[in-house]
Structure formats: C-alpha cells, structure tokens
Amino acid sequence: MKVAGDGKARGIGDGREGAGTKEDPQRKHSIIGQPGAKSIIIKGHLVKLFIVETMEAVEVESKGSHGGDADDRRTSRNDRRSSWGCTLLLVNNSLQYMSYFGLSTNLVNYFKVELHADSKSAANSVTNWVGTSAITPLAAAFLADSFLGRYWTITLCLVISVAGYGVVTASASAALQSAVFYAGLYLVALGGAVSPVMASFGADQFGDDESELGRQSSFFNWFYFSINVGSLIGGTVLVWVQTAHGWRLGYGIPALLSVVAVALFSAGTGAYRTHQPPGGSPLTRIAQVVVAAVRKCDVEAPDDVALLHEYDGDDGMSAIQGSRRLVHTDQFSAAGSRPKFCTVHATWIISQV
Numbered sequence: 001m002k003v004a005g006d007g008k009a010r011g012i013g014d015g016r017e018g019a020g021t022k023e024d025p026q027r028k029h030s031i032i033g034q035p036g037a038k039s040i041i042i043k044g045h046l047v048k049l050f051i052v053e054t055m056e057a058v059e060v061e062s063k064g065s066h067g068g069d070a071d072d073r074r075t076s077r078n079d080r081r082s083s084w085g086c087t088l089l090l091v092n093n094s095l096q097y098m099s100y101f102g103l104s105t106n107l108v109n110y111f112k113v114e115l116h117a118d119s120k121s122a123a124n125s126v127t128n129w130v131g132t133s134a135i136t137p138l139a140a141a142f143l144a145d146s147f148l149g150r151y152w153t154i155t156l157c158l159v160i161s162v163a164g165y166g167v168v169t170a171s172a173s174a175a176l177q178s179a180v181f182y183a184g185l186y187l188v189a190l191g192g193a194v195s196p197v198m199a200s201f202g203a204d205q206f207g208d209d210e211s212e213l214g215r216q217s218s219f220f221n222w223f224y225f226s227i228n229v230g231s232l233i234g235g236t237v238l239v240w241v242q243t244a245h246g247w248r249l250g251y252g253i254p255a256l257l258s259v260v261a262v263a264l265f266s267a268g269t270g271a272y273r274t275h276q277p278p279g280g281s282p283l284t285r286i287a288q289v290v291v292a293a294v295r296k297c298d299v300e301a302p303d304d305v306a307l308l309h310e311y312d313g314d315d316g317m318s319a320i321q322g323s324r325r326l327v328h329t330d331q332f333s334a335a336g337s338r339p340k341f342c343t344v345h346a347t348w349i350i351s352q353v
Helices: 025-032 045-104 107-113 119-148 150-174 178-191 194-203 210-245 247-267 282-295
Strands: 340-344 347-351
Touching (some): 045 210, 045 247, 107 119, 150 178
16 A cells, blocks of 8 residues: 555555555544544545644644743743842842931931030031932932943942941041041932932833733832831831940941942842943933924924824834833823924934924
8 A cells, every 4th residue: 555755555454564455444434533634535545644634733732832831931930030139129228228227317416426516516417418318319310311321320329338338337436537427428328329220220120011010010019118117127226226335336237238238239130130221311302302393393293193103113112222212192282283393313203292
C-alpha cells in the first residue's frame, strides 16, 4: 500500500511491508469516525492524513502552551522584581522621614541647651531652616525633570543627606561651633528635597495600562503610610533617645538611618522598572509654546479631530524627549472656539489654545 508523500510501502495492522496488504473495513470505519478525520476515503491515504493532522494539532497546542507558560513566567518575574523595588522605595522613604523628624522635632531645645540661644533666636533659626527645607524640593524637581533624571537626583540628594547628618552628629558630639552645626542643618535641608522626586519615581515603576492602576493606587497608599510611620517614630522614639541618652546618640541614629537609606536605594537599582529621561528645561518649552501660539493664532484648524493629536504611538511619549503627550480633550473648549496650531522644535504639533 502506497502512502502519499513518503514514497515507501507500509503495511497496516501487522506492521509488515508490502503492497498487497488488505485494508480492514472496520478499522477504516473507526478511523473515519474520529474527530479530525477526512470524509474523503482514499485507500491507504486516510490513516496517514489523520495521523499527521492529529500530530500537528498536538504540536501546535504544545507550542502554544509552552509559549504561554514562558510569557507567564516572564510576567511573574517582572512583577516580583517591580514589587521588590517598590518595597525598597517605601522603606527608604520611611527612613528619610524618621531621620528628618528625629532631627527637627527637638531642634529648638538643642539651640537653647547646647548653643545657648534664647527662645526667640532659637525659634527663628528653626523656622528659617524649616522654610528652606520646604522650598528645596522645587529645585530638586526642576533638576530631576530637566537635567539629571529622577534616579540620579534621588541618589545625589541621599548622599547630601548623609553628609548633612554626619556634620550635625559630629557637631553635637564634639560641641563644635554653631557655624558647623548650621552647615550640617542646611545640608540636610538640601538633601531632604528628595521627597517629591521619590513619589514620582515610584509612579514610574508602573505602566499606563488598566491592569496596573490598582497596584499603583496601593503603592501610594503604602507610600503615605510610610511617611506617617517614619514621622511618628522620629518624633517620639528618637526625641526620647535625645532626652534620655544625650544628643550624640540622638543625632547619631538619624545619621545611621540615612546611610541605610542610601544602601537600600542602591541595592534596588536592578529592580527599578523605568528611568524617566530628563526632558530639558521646561521654561524653554513654555516660551516656545507662547511664541508659537502668537505666530500661528490665525491658522485654521482641520475638520478631522484625529489630526489634533500630536503623534500616534502606544508608548504615550511626546516628540520632546522625556515628556509625555497631552491627550486630546474637548472639556476645555469654549462655545464656538476652534483649536489652533502651534509648533515646537520646528515640528507641527496641534493643540487647543
């Protein structure tokens, strides 16, 4: 019996080779009734066709199963790595706030007891320092978004914090002059600018698809919980240590915690998912938009709304490096107003003005 496609004579039923082997009608009927068997009966061909079709189906199903398992394992591995990185960010954030409030809560008493300042002068010094600590995040955010990126800005601020806490601890231990203590304080204020950049860097660890919105929301819940935990421990336990065991140990613990924070952040470098690239100075882009809006104010908008979008793409990034596209919306359009053209970097970008 000849089998189509292999050019060899094979026997059916007994395994012997030969062209004169008879075909079993009952066997043929059972094969025809199997799923996937062809309804066309050609002597000797039906068996081969059924076996090939079945084997191919099994092979395709096996490949699909293995490919799906590999994708699942890869996704699970990425999720575990991202979770590990987010955990390190949360612990790092808590340590930073613990150190900060451990230093700031009892600072007025340090000025009065150790530096022999009166109440008015001590309160004024602390107020100036707290105000500086509140305004430095603006500089850190500008530096992160424009030049260094968030990862390197966080690293720089953490290192500055370690130097500041070290100077404060050395000043408290050796009873150095107030100028040294002030230098350490303002280094801490400069390094403490990392807080808003840390929040943005945490948001970078999640994608834009709907499946990760829940994880992102959970991360920020834990993020603000870590702030409260660090503030509580720093404002209670560390203040008690300063009162009961002295300023050397009371300021030495925040210095040690700042070192641990740097170590933890560096240890998670391989686990962080994305590093947002810097996009240049935003002041330049603001000026470009104003100039483009004035120059193109008389240009008519197209009738096709799809042309109002900047560029097509699934990554959500703008043509400007490090910036995200603004999604088109009709919510801010006034009655009878039409969108205008504006151009940035000699590239036509259509937006509503």
